[in-house]
Amino acid sequence: xxxxxxxxxxxxxxxxxxxxxxxxxxxxxxxxxxxxxxxxxxxxxxxxxxxxxxxxxxxxxxxxxxxxxxxxxxxxxxxxxxxxxxxxxxxxxxxxxxxxxxxxxxxxxxxx
Amino acid sequence: xxxxxxxxxxxxxxxxxxxxxxxxxxxxxxxxxxxxxxxxxxxxxxxxxxxxxxxxxxxxxxxxxxxxxxxxxxxxxxxxxxxxxxxxxxxxxxxxxxxxxxxxxxxxxxxxxxxx
Numbered sequence: 407x408x409x410x411x412x413x414x415x416x417x418x419x420x421x422x423x424x425x426x427x428x429x430x431x432x433x434x435x436x437x438x439x440x441x442x443x444x445x446x447x448x449x450x451x452x453x454x455x456x457x458x459x460x461x462x463x464x465x466x467x468x469x470x471x472x473x474x475x476x477x478x479x480x481x482x483x484x485x486x487x488x489x490x491x492x493x494x495x496x497x498x499x500x501x502x503x504x505x506x507x508x509x510x511x512x513x514x515x516x517x518x
Numbered sequence: 519x520x521x522x523x524x525x526x527x528x529x530x531x532x533x534x535x536x537x538x539x540x541x542x543x544x545x546x547x548x549x550x551x552x553x554x555x556x557x558x559x560x561x562x563x564x565x566x567x568x569x570x571x572x573x574x575x576x577x578x579x580x581x582x583x584x585x586x587x588x589x590x591x592x593x594x595x596x597x598x599x600x601x602x603x604x605x606x607x608x609x610x611x612x613x614x615x616x617x618x619x620x621x622x623x624x625x626x627x628x629x630x631x632x633x634x
């Protein structure tokens with residue numbers, strides 16, 4: 407079937423630290439991969455996406471590379487800020503399908 | 519422009535009551551989705567509309583759940599005879615096209631339902 411596995415949180419980092427949130431997937435077809443972010447009190451927002459192998463999605467200093475050989479889409483940021491504190495969700499959709507499959511989310515807290 | 523809006527934002531229901539949750543998608547978006555998010559979990563798919571047609575309802579957990587989008591814009595998710603296990607955040611999302619690889623879905627803020 408289709409599923410996403412994220413590293414468990416919560417994650418607490420100091421400001422300017424390096425961030426990695428691991429995400430691996432299983433899919434019955436060729437997926438597109440997404441990272442969504444949920445800031446406190448707000449809805450899910452698209453952070454970045456990649457639709458084919460070796461693509462790199464990037465936004466707001468965050469990056470993730472679609473690795474088909476390791477079925478992974480790890481999220482990275484070189485220097486986190488307090489404002490990055492949120493819950494991060496990895497997700498996939500298979501082919502031209504419409505149903506998103508989400509991971510369980512990883513809570514990130516950045517302390518000054 | 520306006521994003522996806524949902525109402526009410528919070529709903530408390532007594533077990534056995536019927537509830538109706540509303541979603542206003544982004545204007546012109548063809549596709550509309552409902553998800554259920556339990557506490558500490560990721561969203562799980564419930565159902566999908568393309569315009570007014572409900573093309574996939576495979577995620578609806580029981581026949582107490584019913585969704586409609588009669589004019590291809592606003593959608594309502596109805597839950598009959600609510601149970602405590604229905605307590606969750608219900609998310610609505612829309613996307614501009616009816617298909618296509620890697621289409622982004624735009625999410626509303628959700629309705630938090632608590633069944634007592």
